[in-house]
Amino acid sequence: MSVDVHYGDKQGLDRTRRYLVPVARLPLPDEPDLVHLALYQWLPQFDAWATGPSICGRSTTQGPLPDGTAITCPACEEHRPDYERHLAGHGQSPEQQLAEVCRLLSQWGPRLMETQPVLFRKLDDLLQLSGPKEP
Numbered sequence: 001m002s003v004d005v006h007y008g009d010k011q012g013l014d015r016t017r018r019y020l021v022p023v024a025r026l027p028l029p030d031e032p033d034l035v036h037l038a039l040y041q042w043l044p045q046f047d048a049w050a051t052g053p054s055i056c057g058r059s060t061t062q063g064p065l066p067d068g069t070a071i072t073c074p075a076c077e078e079h080r081p082d083y084e085r086h087l088a089g090h091g092q093s094p095e096q097q098l099a100e101v102c103r104l105l106s107q108w109g110p111r112l113m114e115t116q117p118v119l120f121r122k123l124d125d126l127l128q129l130s131g132p133k134e135p
């Protein structure tokens with residue numbers, strides 16, 4: 001089966017953006033029979049649209065499955081909300097992105113603060129830089 005590397009253009013996709021699309025498993029006997037999710041993006045160096053590995057980390061068959069194909073991989077479904085938030089973040093202001101980072105960090109909890117003190121100091125600096133300015 002050949003892959004149409006300009007399929008994304010025909011679908012009217014934006015070459016500067018990335019999309020989550022359904023992808024097929026590799027046709028290997030020990031691969032679970034699941035439909036995965038992968039990022040689909042334009043690669044200028046290859047003059048082609050291409051799918052990456054599935055977001056659950058498995059190698060997959062190149063190219064998206066038709067729109068609306070049901071995702072059957074539970075691990076991909078589990079990661080989907082994070083990816084969708086990240087993709088929706090494309091075009092957000094730095095303040096909005098920072099707020100998102102803070103929300104994620106607070107979710108991961110104090111354990112991260114203990115193991116990544118440098119990250120948190122950087123974040124403090126960023127928060128002060130983007131915080132309300134003195135009139």
Ligand SMILES: [Zn+2]
Pocket residue numbers: 034035036037054055056057058073074075076
């Ligand atoms: Zn998967």
